[in-house]
Amino acid sequence: MLKKNNVVRLVLIFTLIMGVSSLVVMLSNTLMARNNSYITVDAETMKLVQLDPPKDGDPIAIVDTDLGEYRFVLYPQYSPNAVANFTELAKQGYYNDTYVFHSESGVYSAAGAPNKNGSANDNSHELVERELHQDLWPFKGAVLAMNTTVKKSFKQKFLGGGTYYNGSRFMTLNTVKFNDEFKKELKDYSESEKLADAFIEHGGVPNFSQQITVIGQTYKGMDVVEKLADLEAQEMGVYKVPVKDVKIKTVTISTYSAAEEAKTESEK
Secondary structure (H helix, E strand, C coil), X not given: CEXXXXXHHHHHXXXXXXXXXXXXXXHXXXXXXXXXXXXXXXXXXXXXXXHCCCCCCCEEEEEEECCEEEEEEECCCXXXXXXXXXXXXXXXXXXCCEEEEEEECCCEEEEEECCCCCCCCCCXXXXXXXXXXXXXXXXXXXXXXEEEEEECCHHHHHHCCCEEEEEEEEEEECXXXXXXXXXXXXXXXXXXXXXXXXXXXXXXXXXHCCCCEEEEEEEECHHHHHHHHCCCEEEECCEEEECCCCEEEEEEEEECCHHHHHHHHHCC
């Protein structure tokens, strides 16, 4: 668990590592979100479920892109509303021929927008209340439902807080670079040694911790995740839009089967 009063410091360190140009997007997705109430994380009962392989029968999403396919297990038991929103849209074919509209310096990509600039056509699927859980973290390969907006009362505008929402578009994380300074800061400001060690070993974006809803974890196609996060891109508003269009062809909702996965591998 990252200590509340050290999120800002970690964000600033993260910005130095990634480069100043990343600050605008990160502020919109992370720093603003810190004003909301935090969930209570119990380090003794926390389970890092994303580090476990998927089991037969687990719901999965198969994302077929112009650069290849990646697959991730879904977590409806932890983020039921966001997963339901994503699953419903995928089954409707909403994500077919949508854009990868942001590629952040090897760190993460954002996708699922019908428009190249990252915008949605309407708000009908963009107001799902944010769900946070002590068992879900922004490790490498995590898939997150992007924050869309926040509703604040008059008092909250001055004192912080508010209700945060996510929607149709999603981020798939690669990782920041864990240099010695960042590793030390992470260990110093984490209340869980197990969690800090997991980030250092597996990679990810610790600064997004408990800020954005996690809906899944990539278990196959990590090479595609890495490519999507490291596209040549140009700034367009708050996003770094790929110079060459990269699209999602389809998103298919299925269930995990170890036998089927093995069969698919043997047929390659």
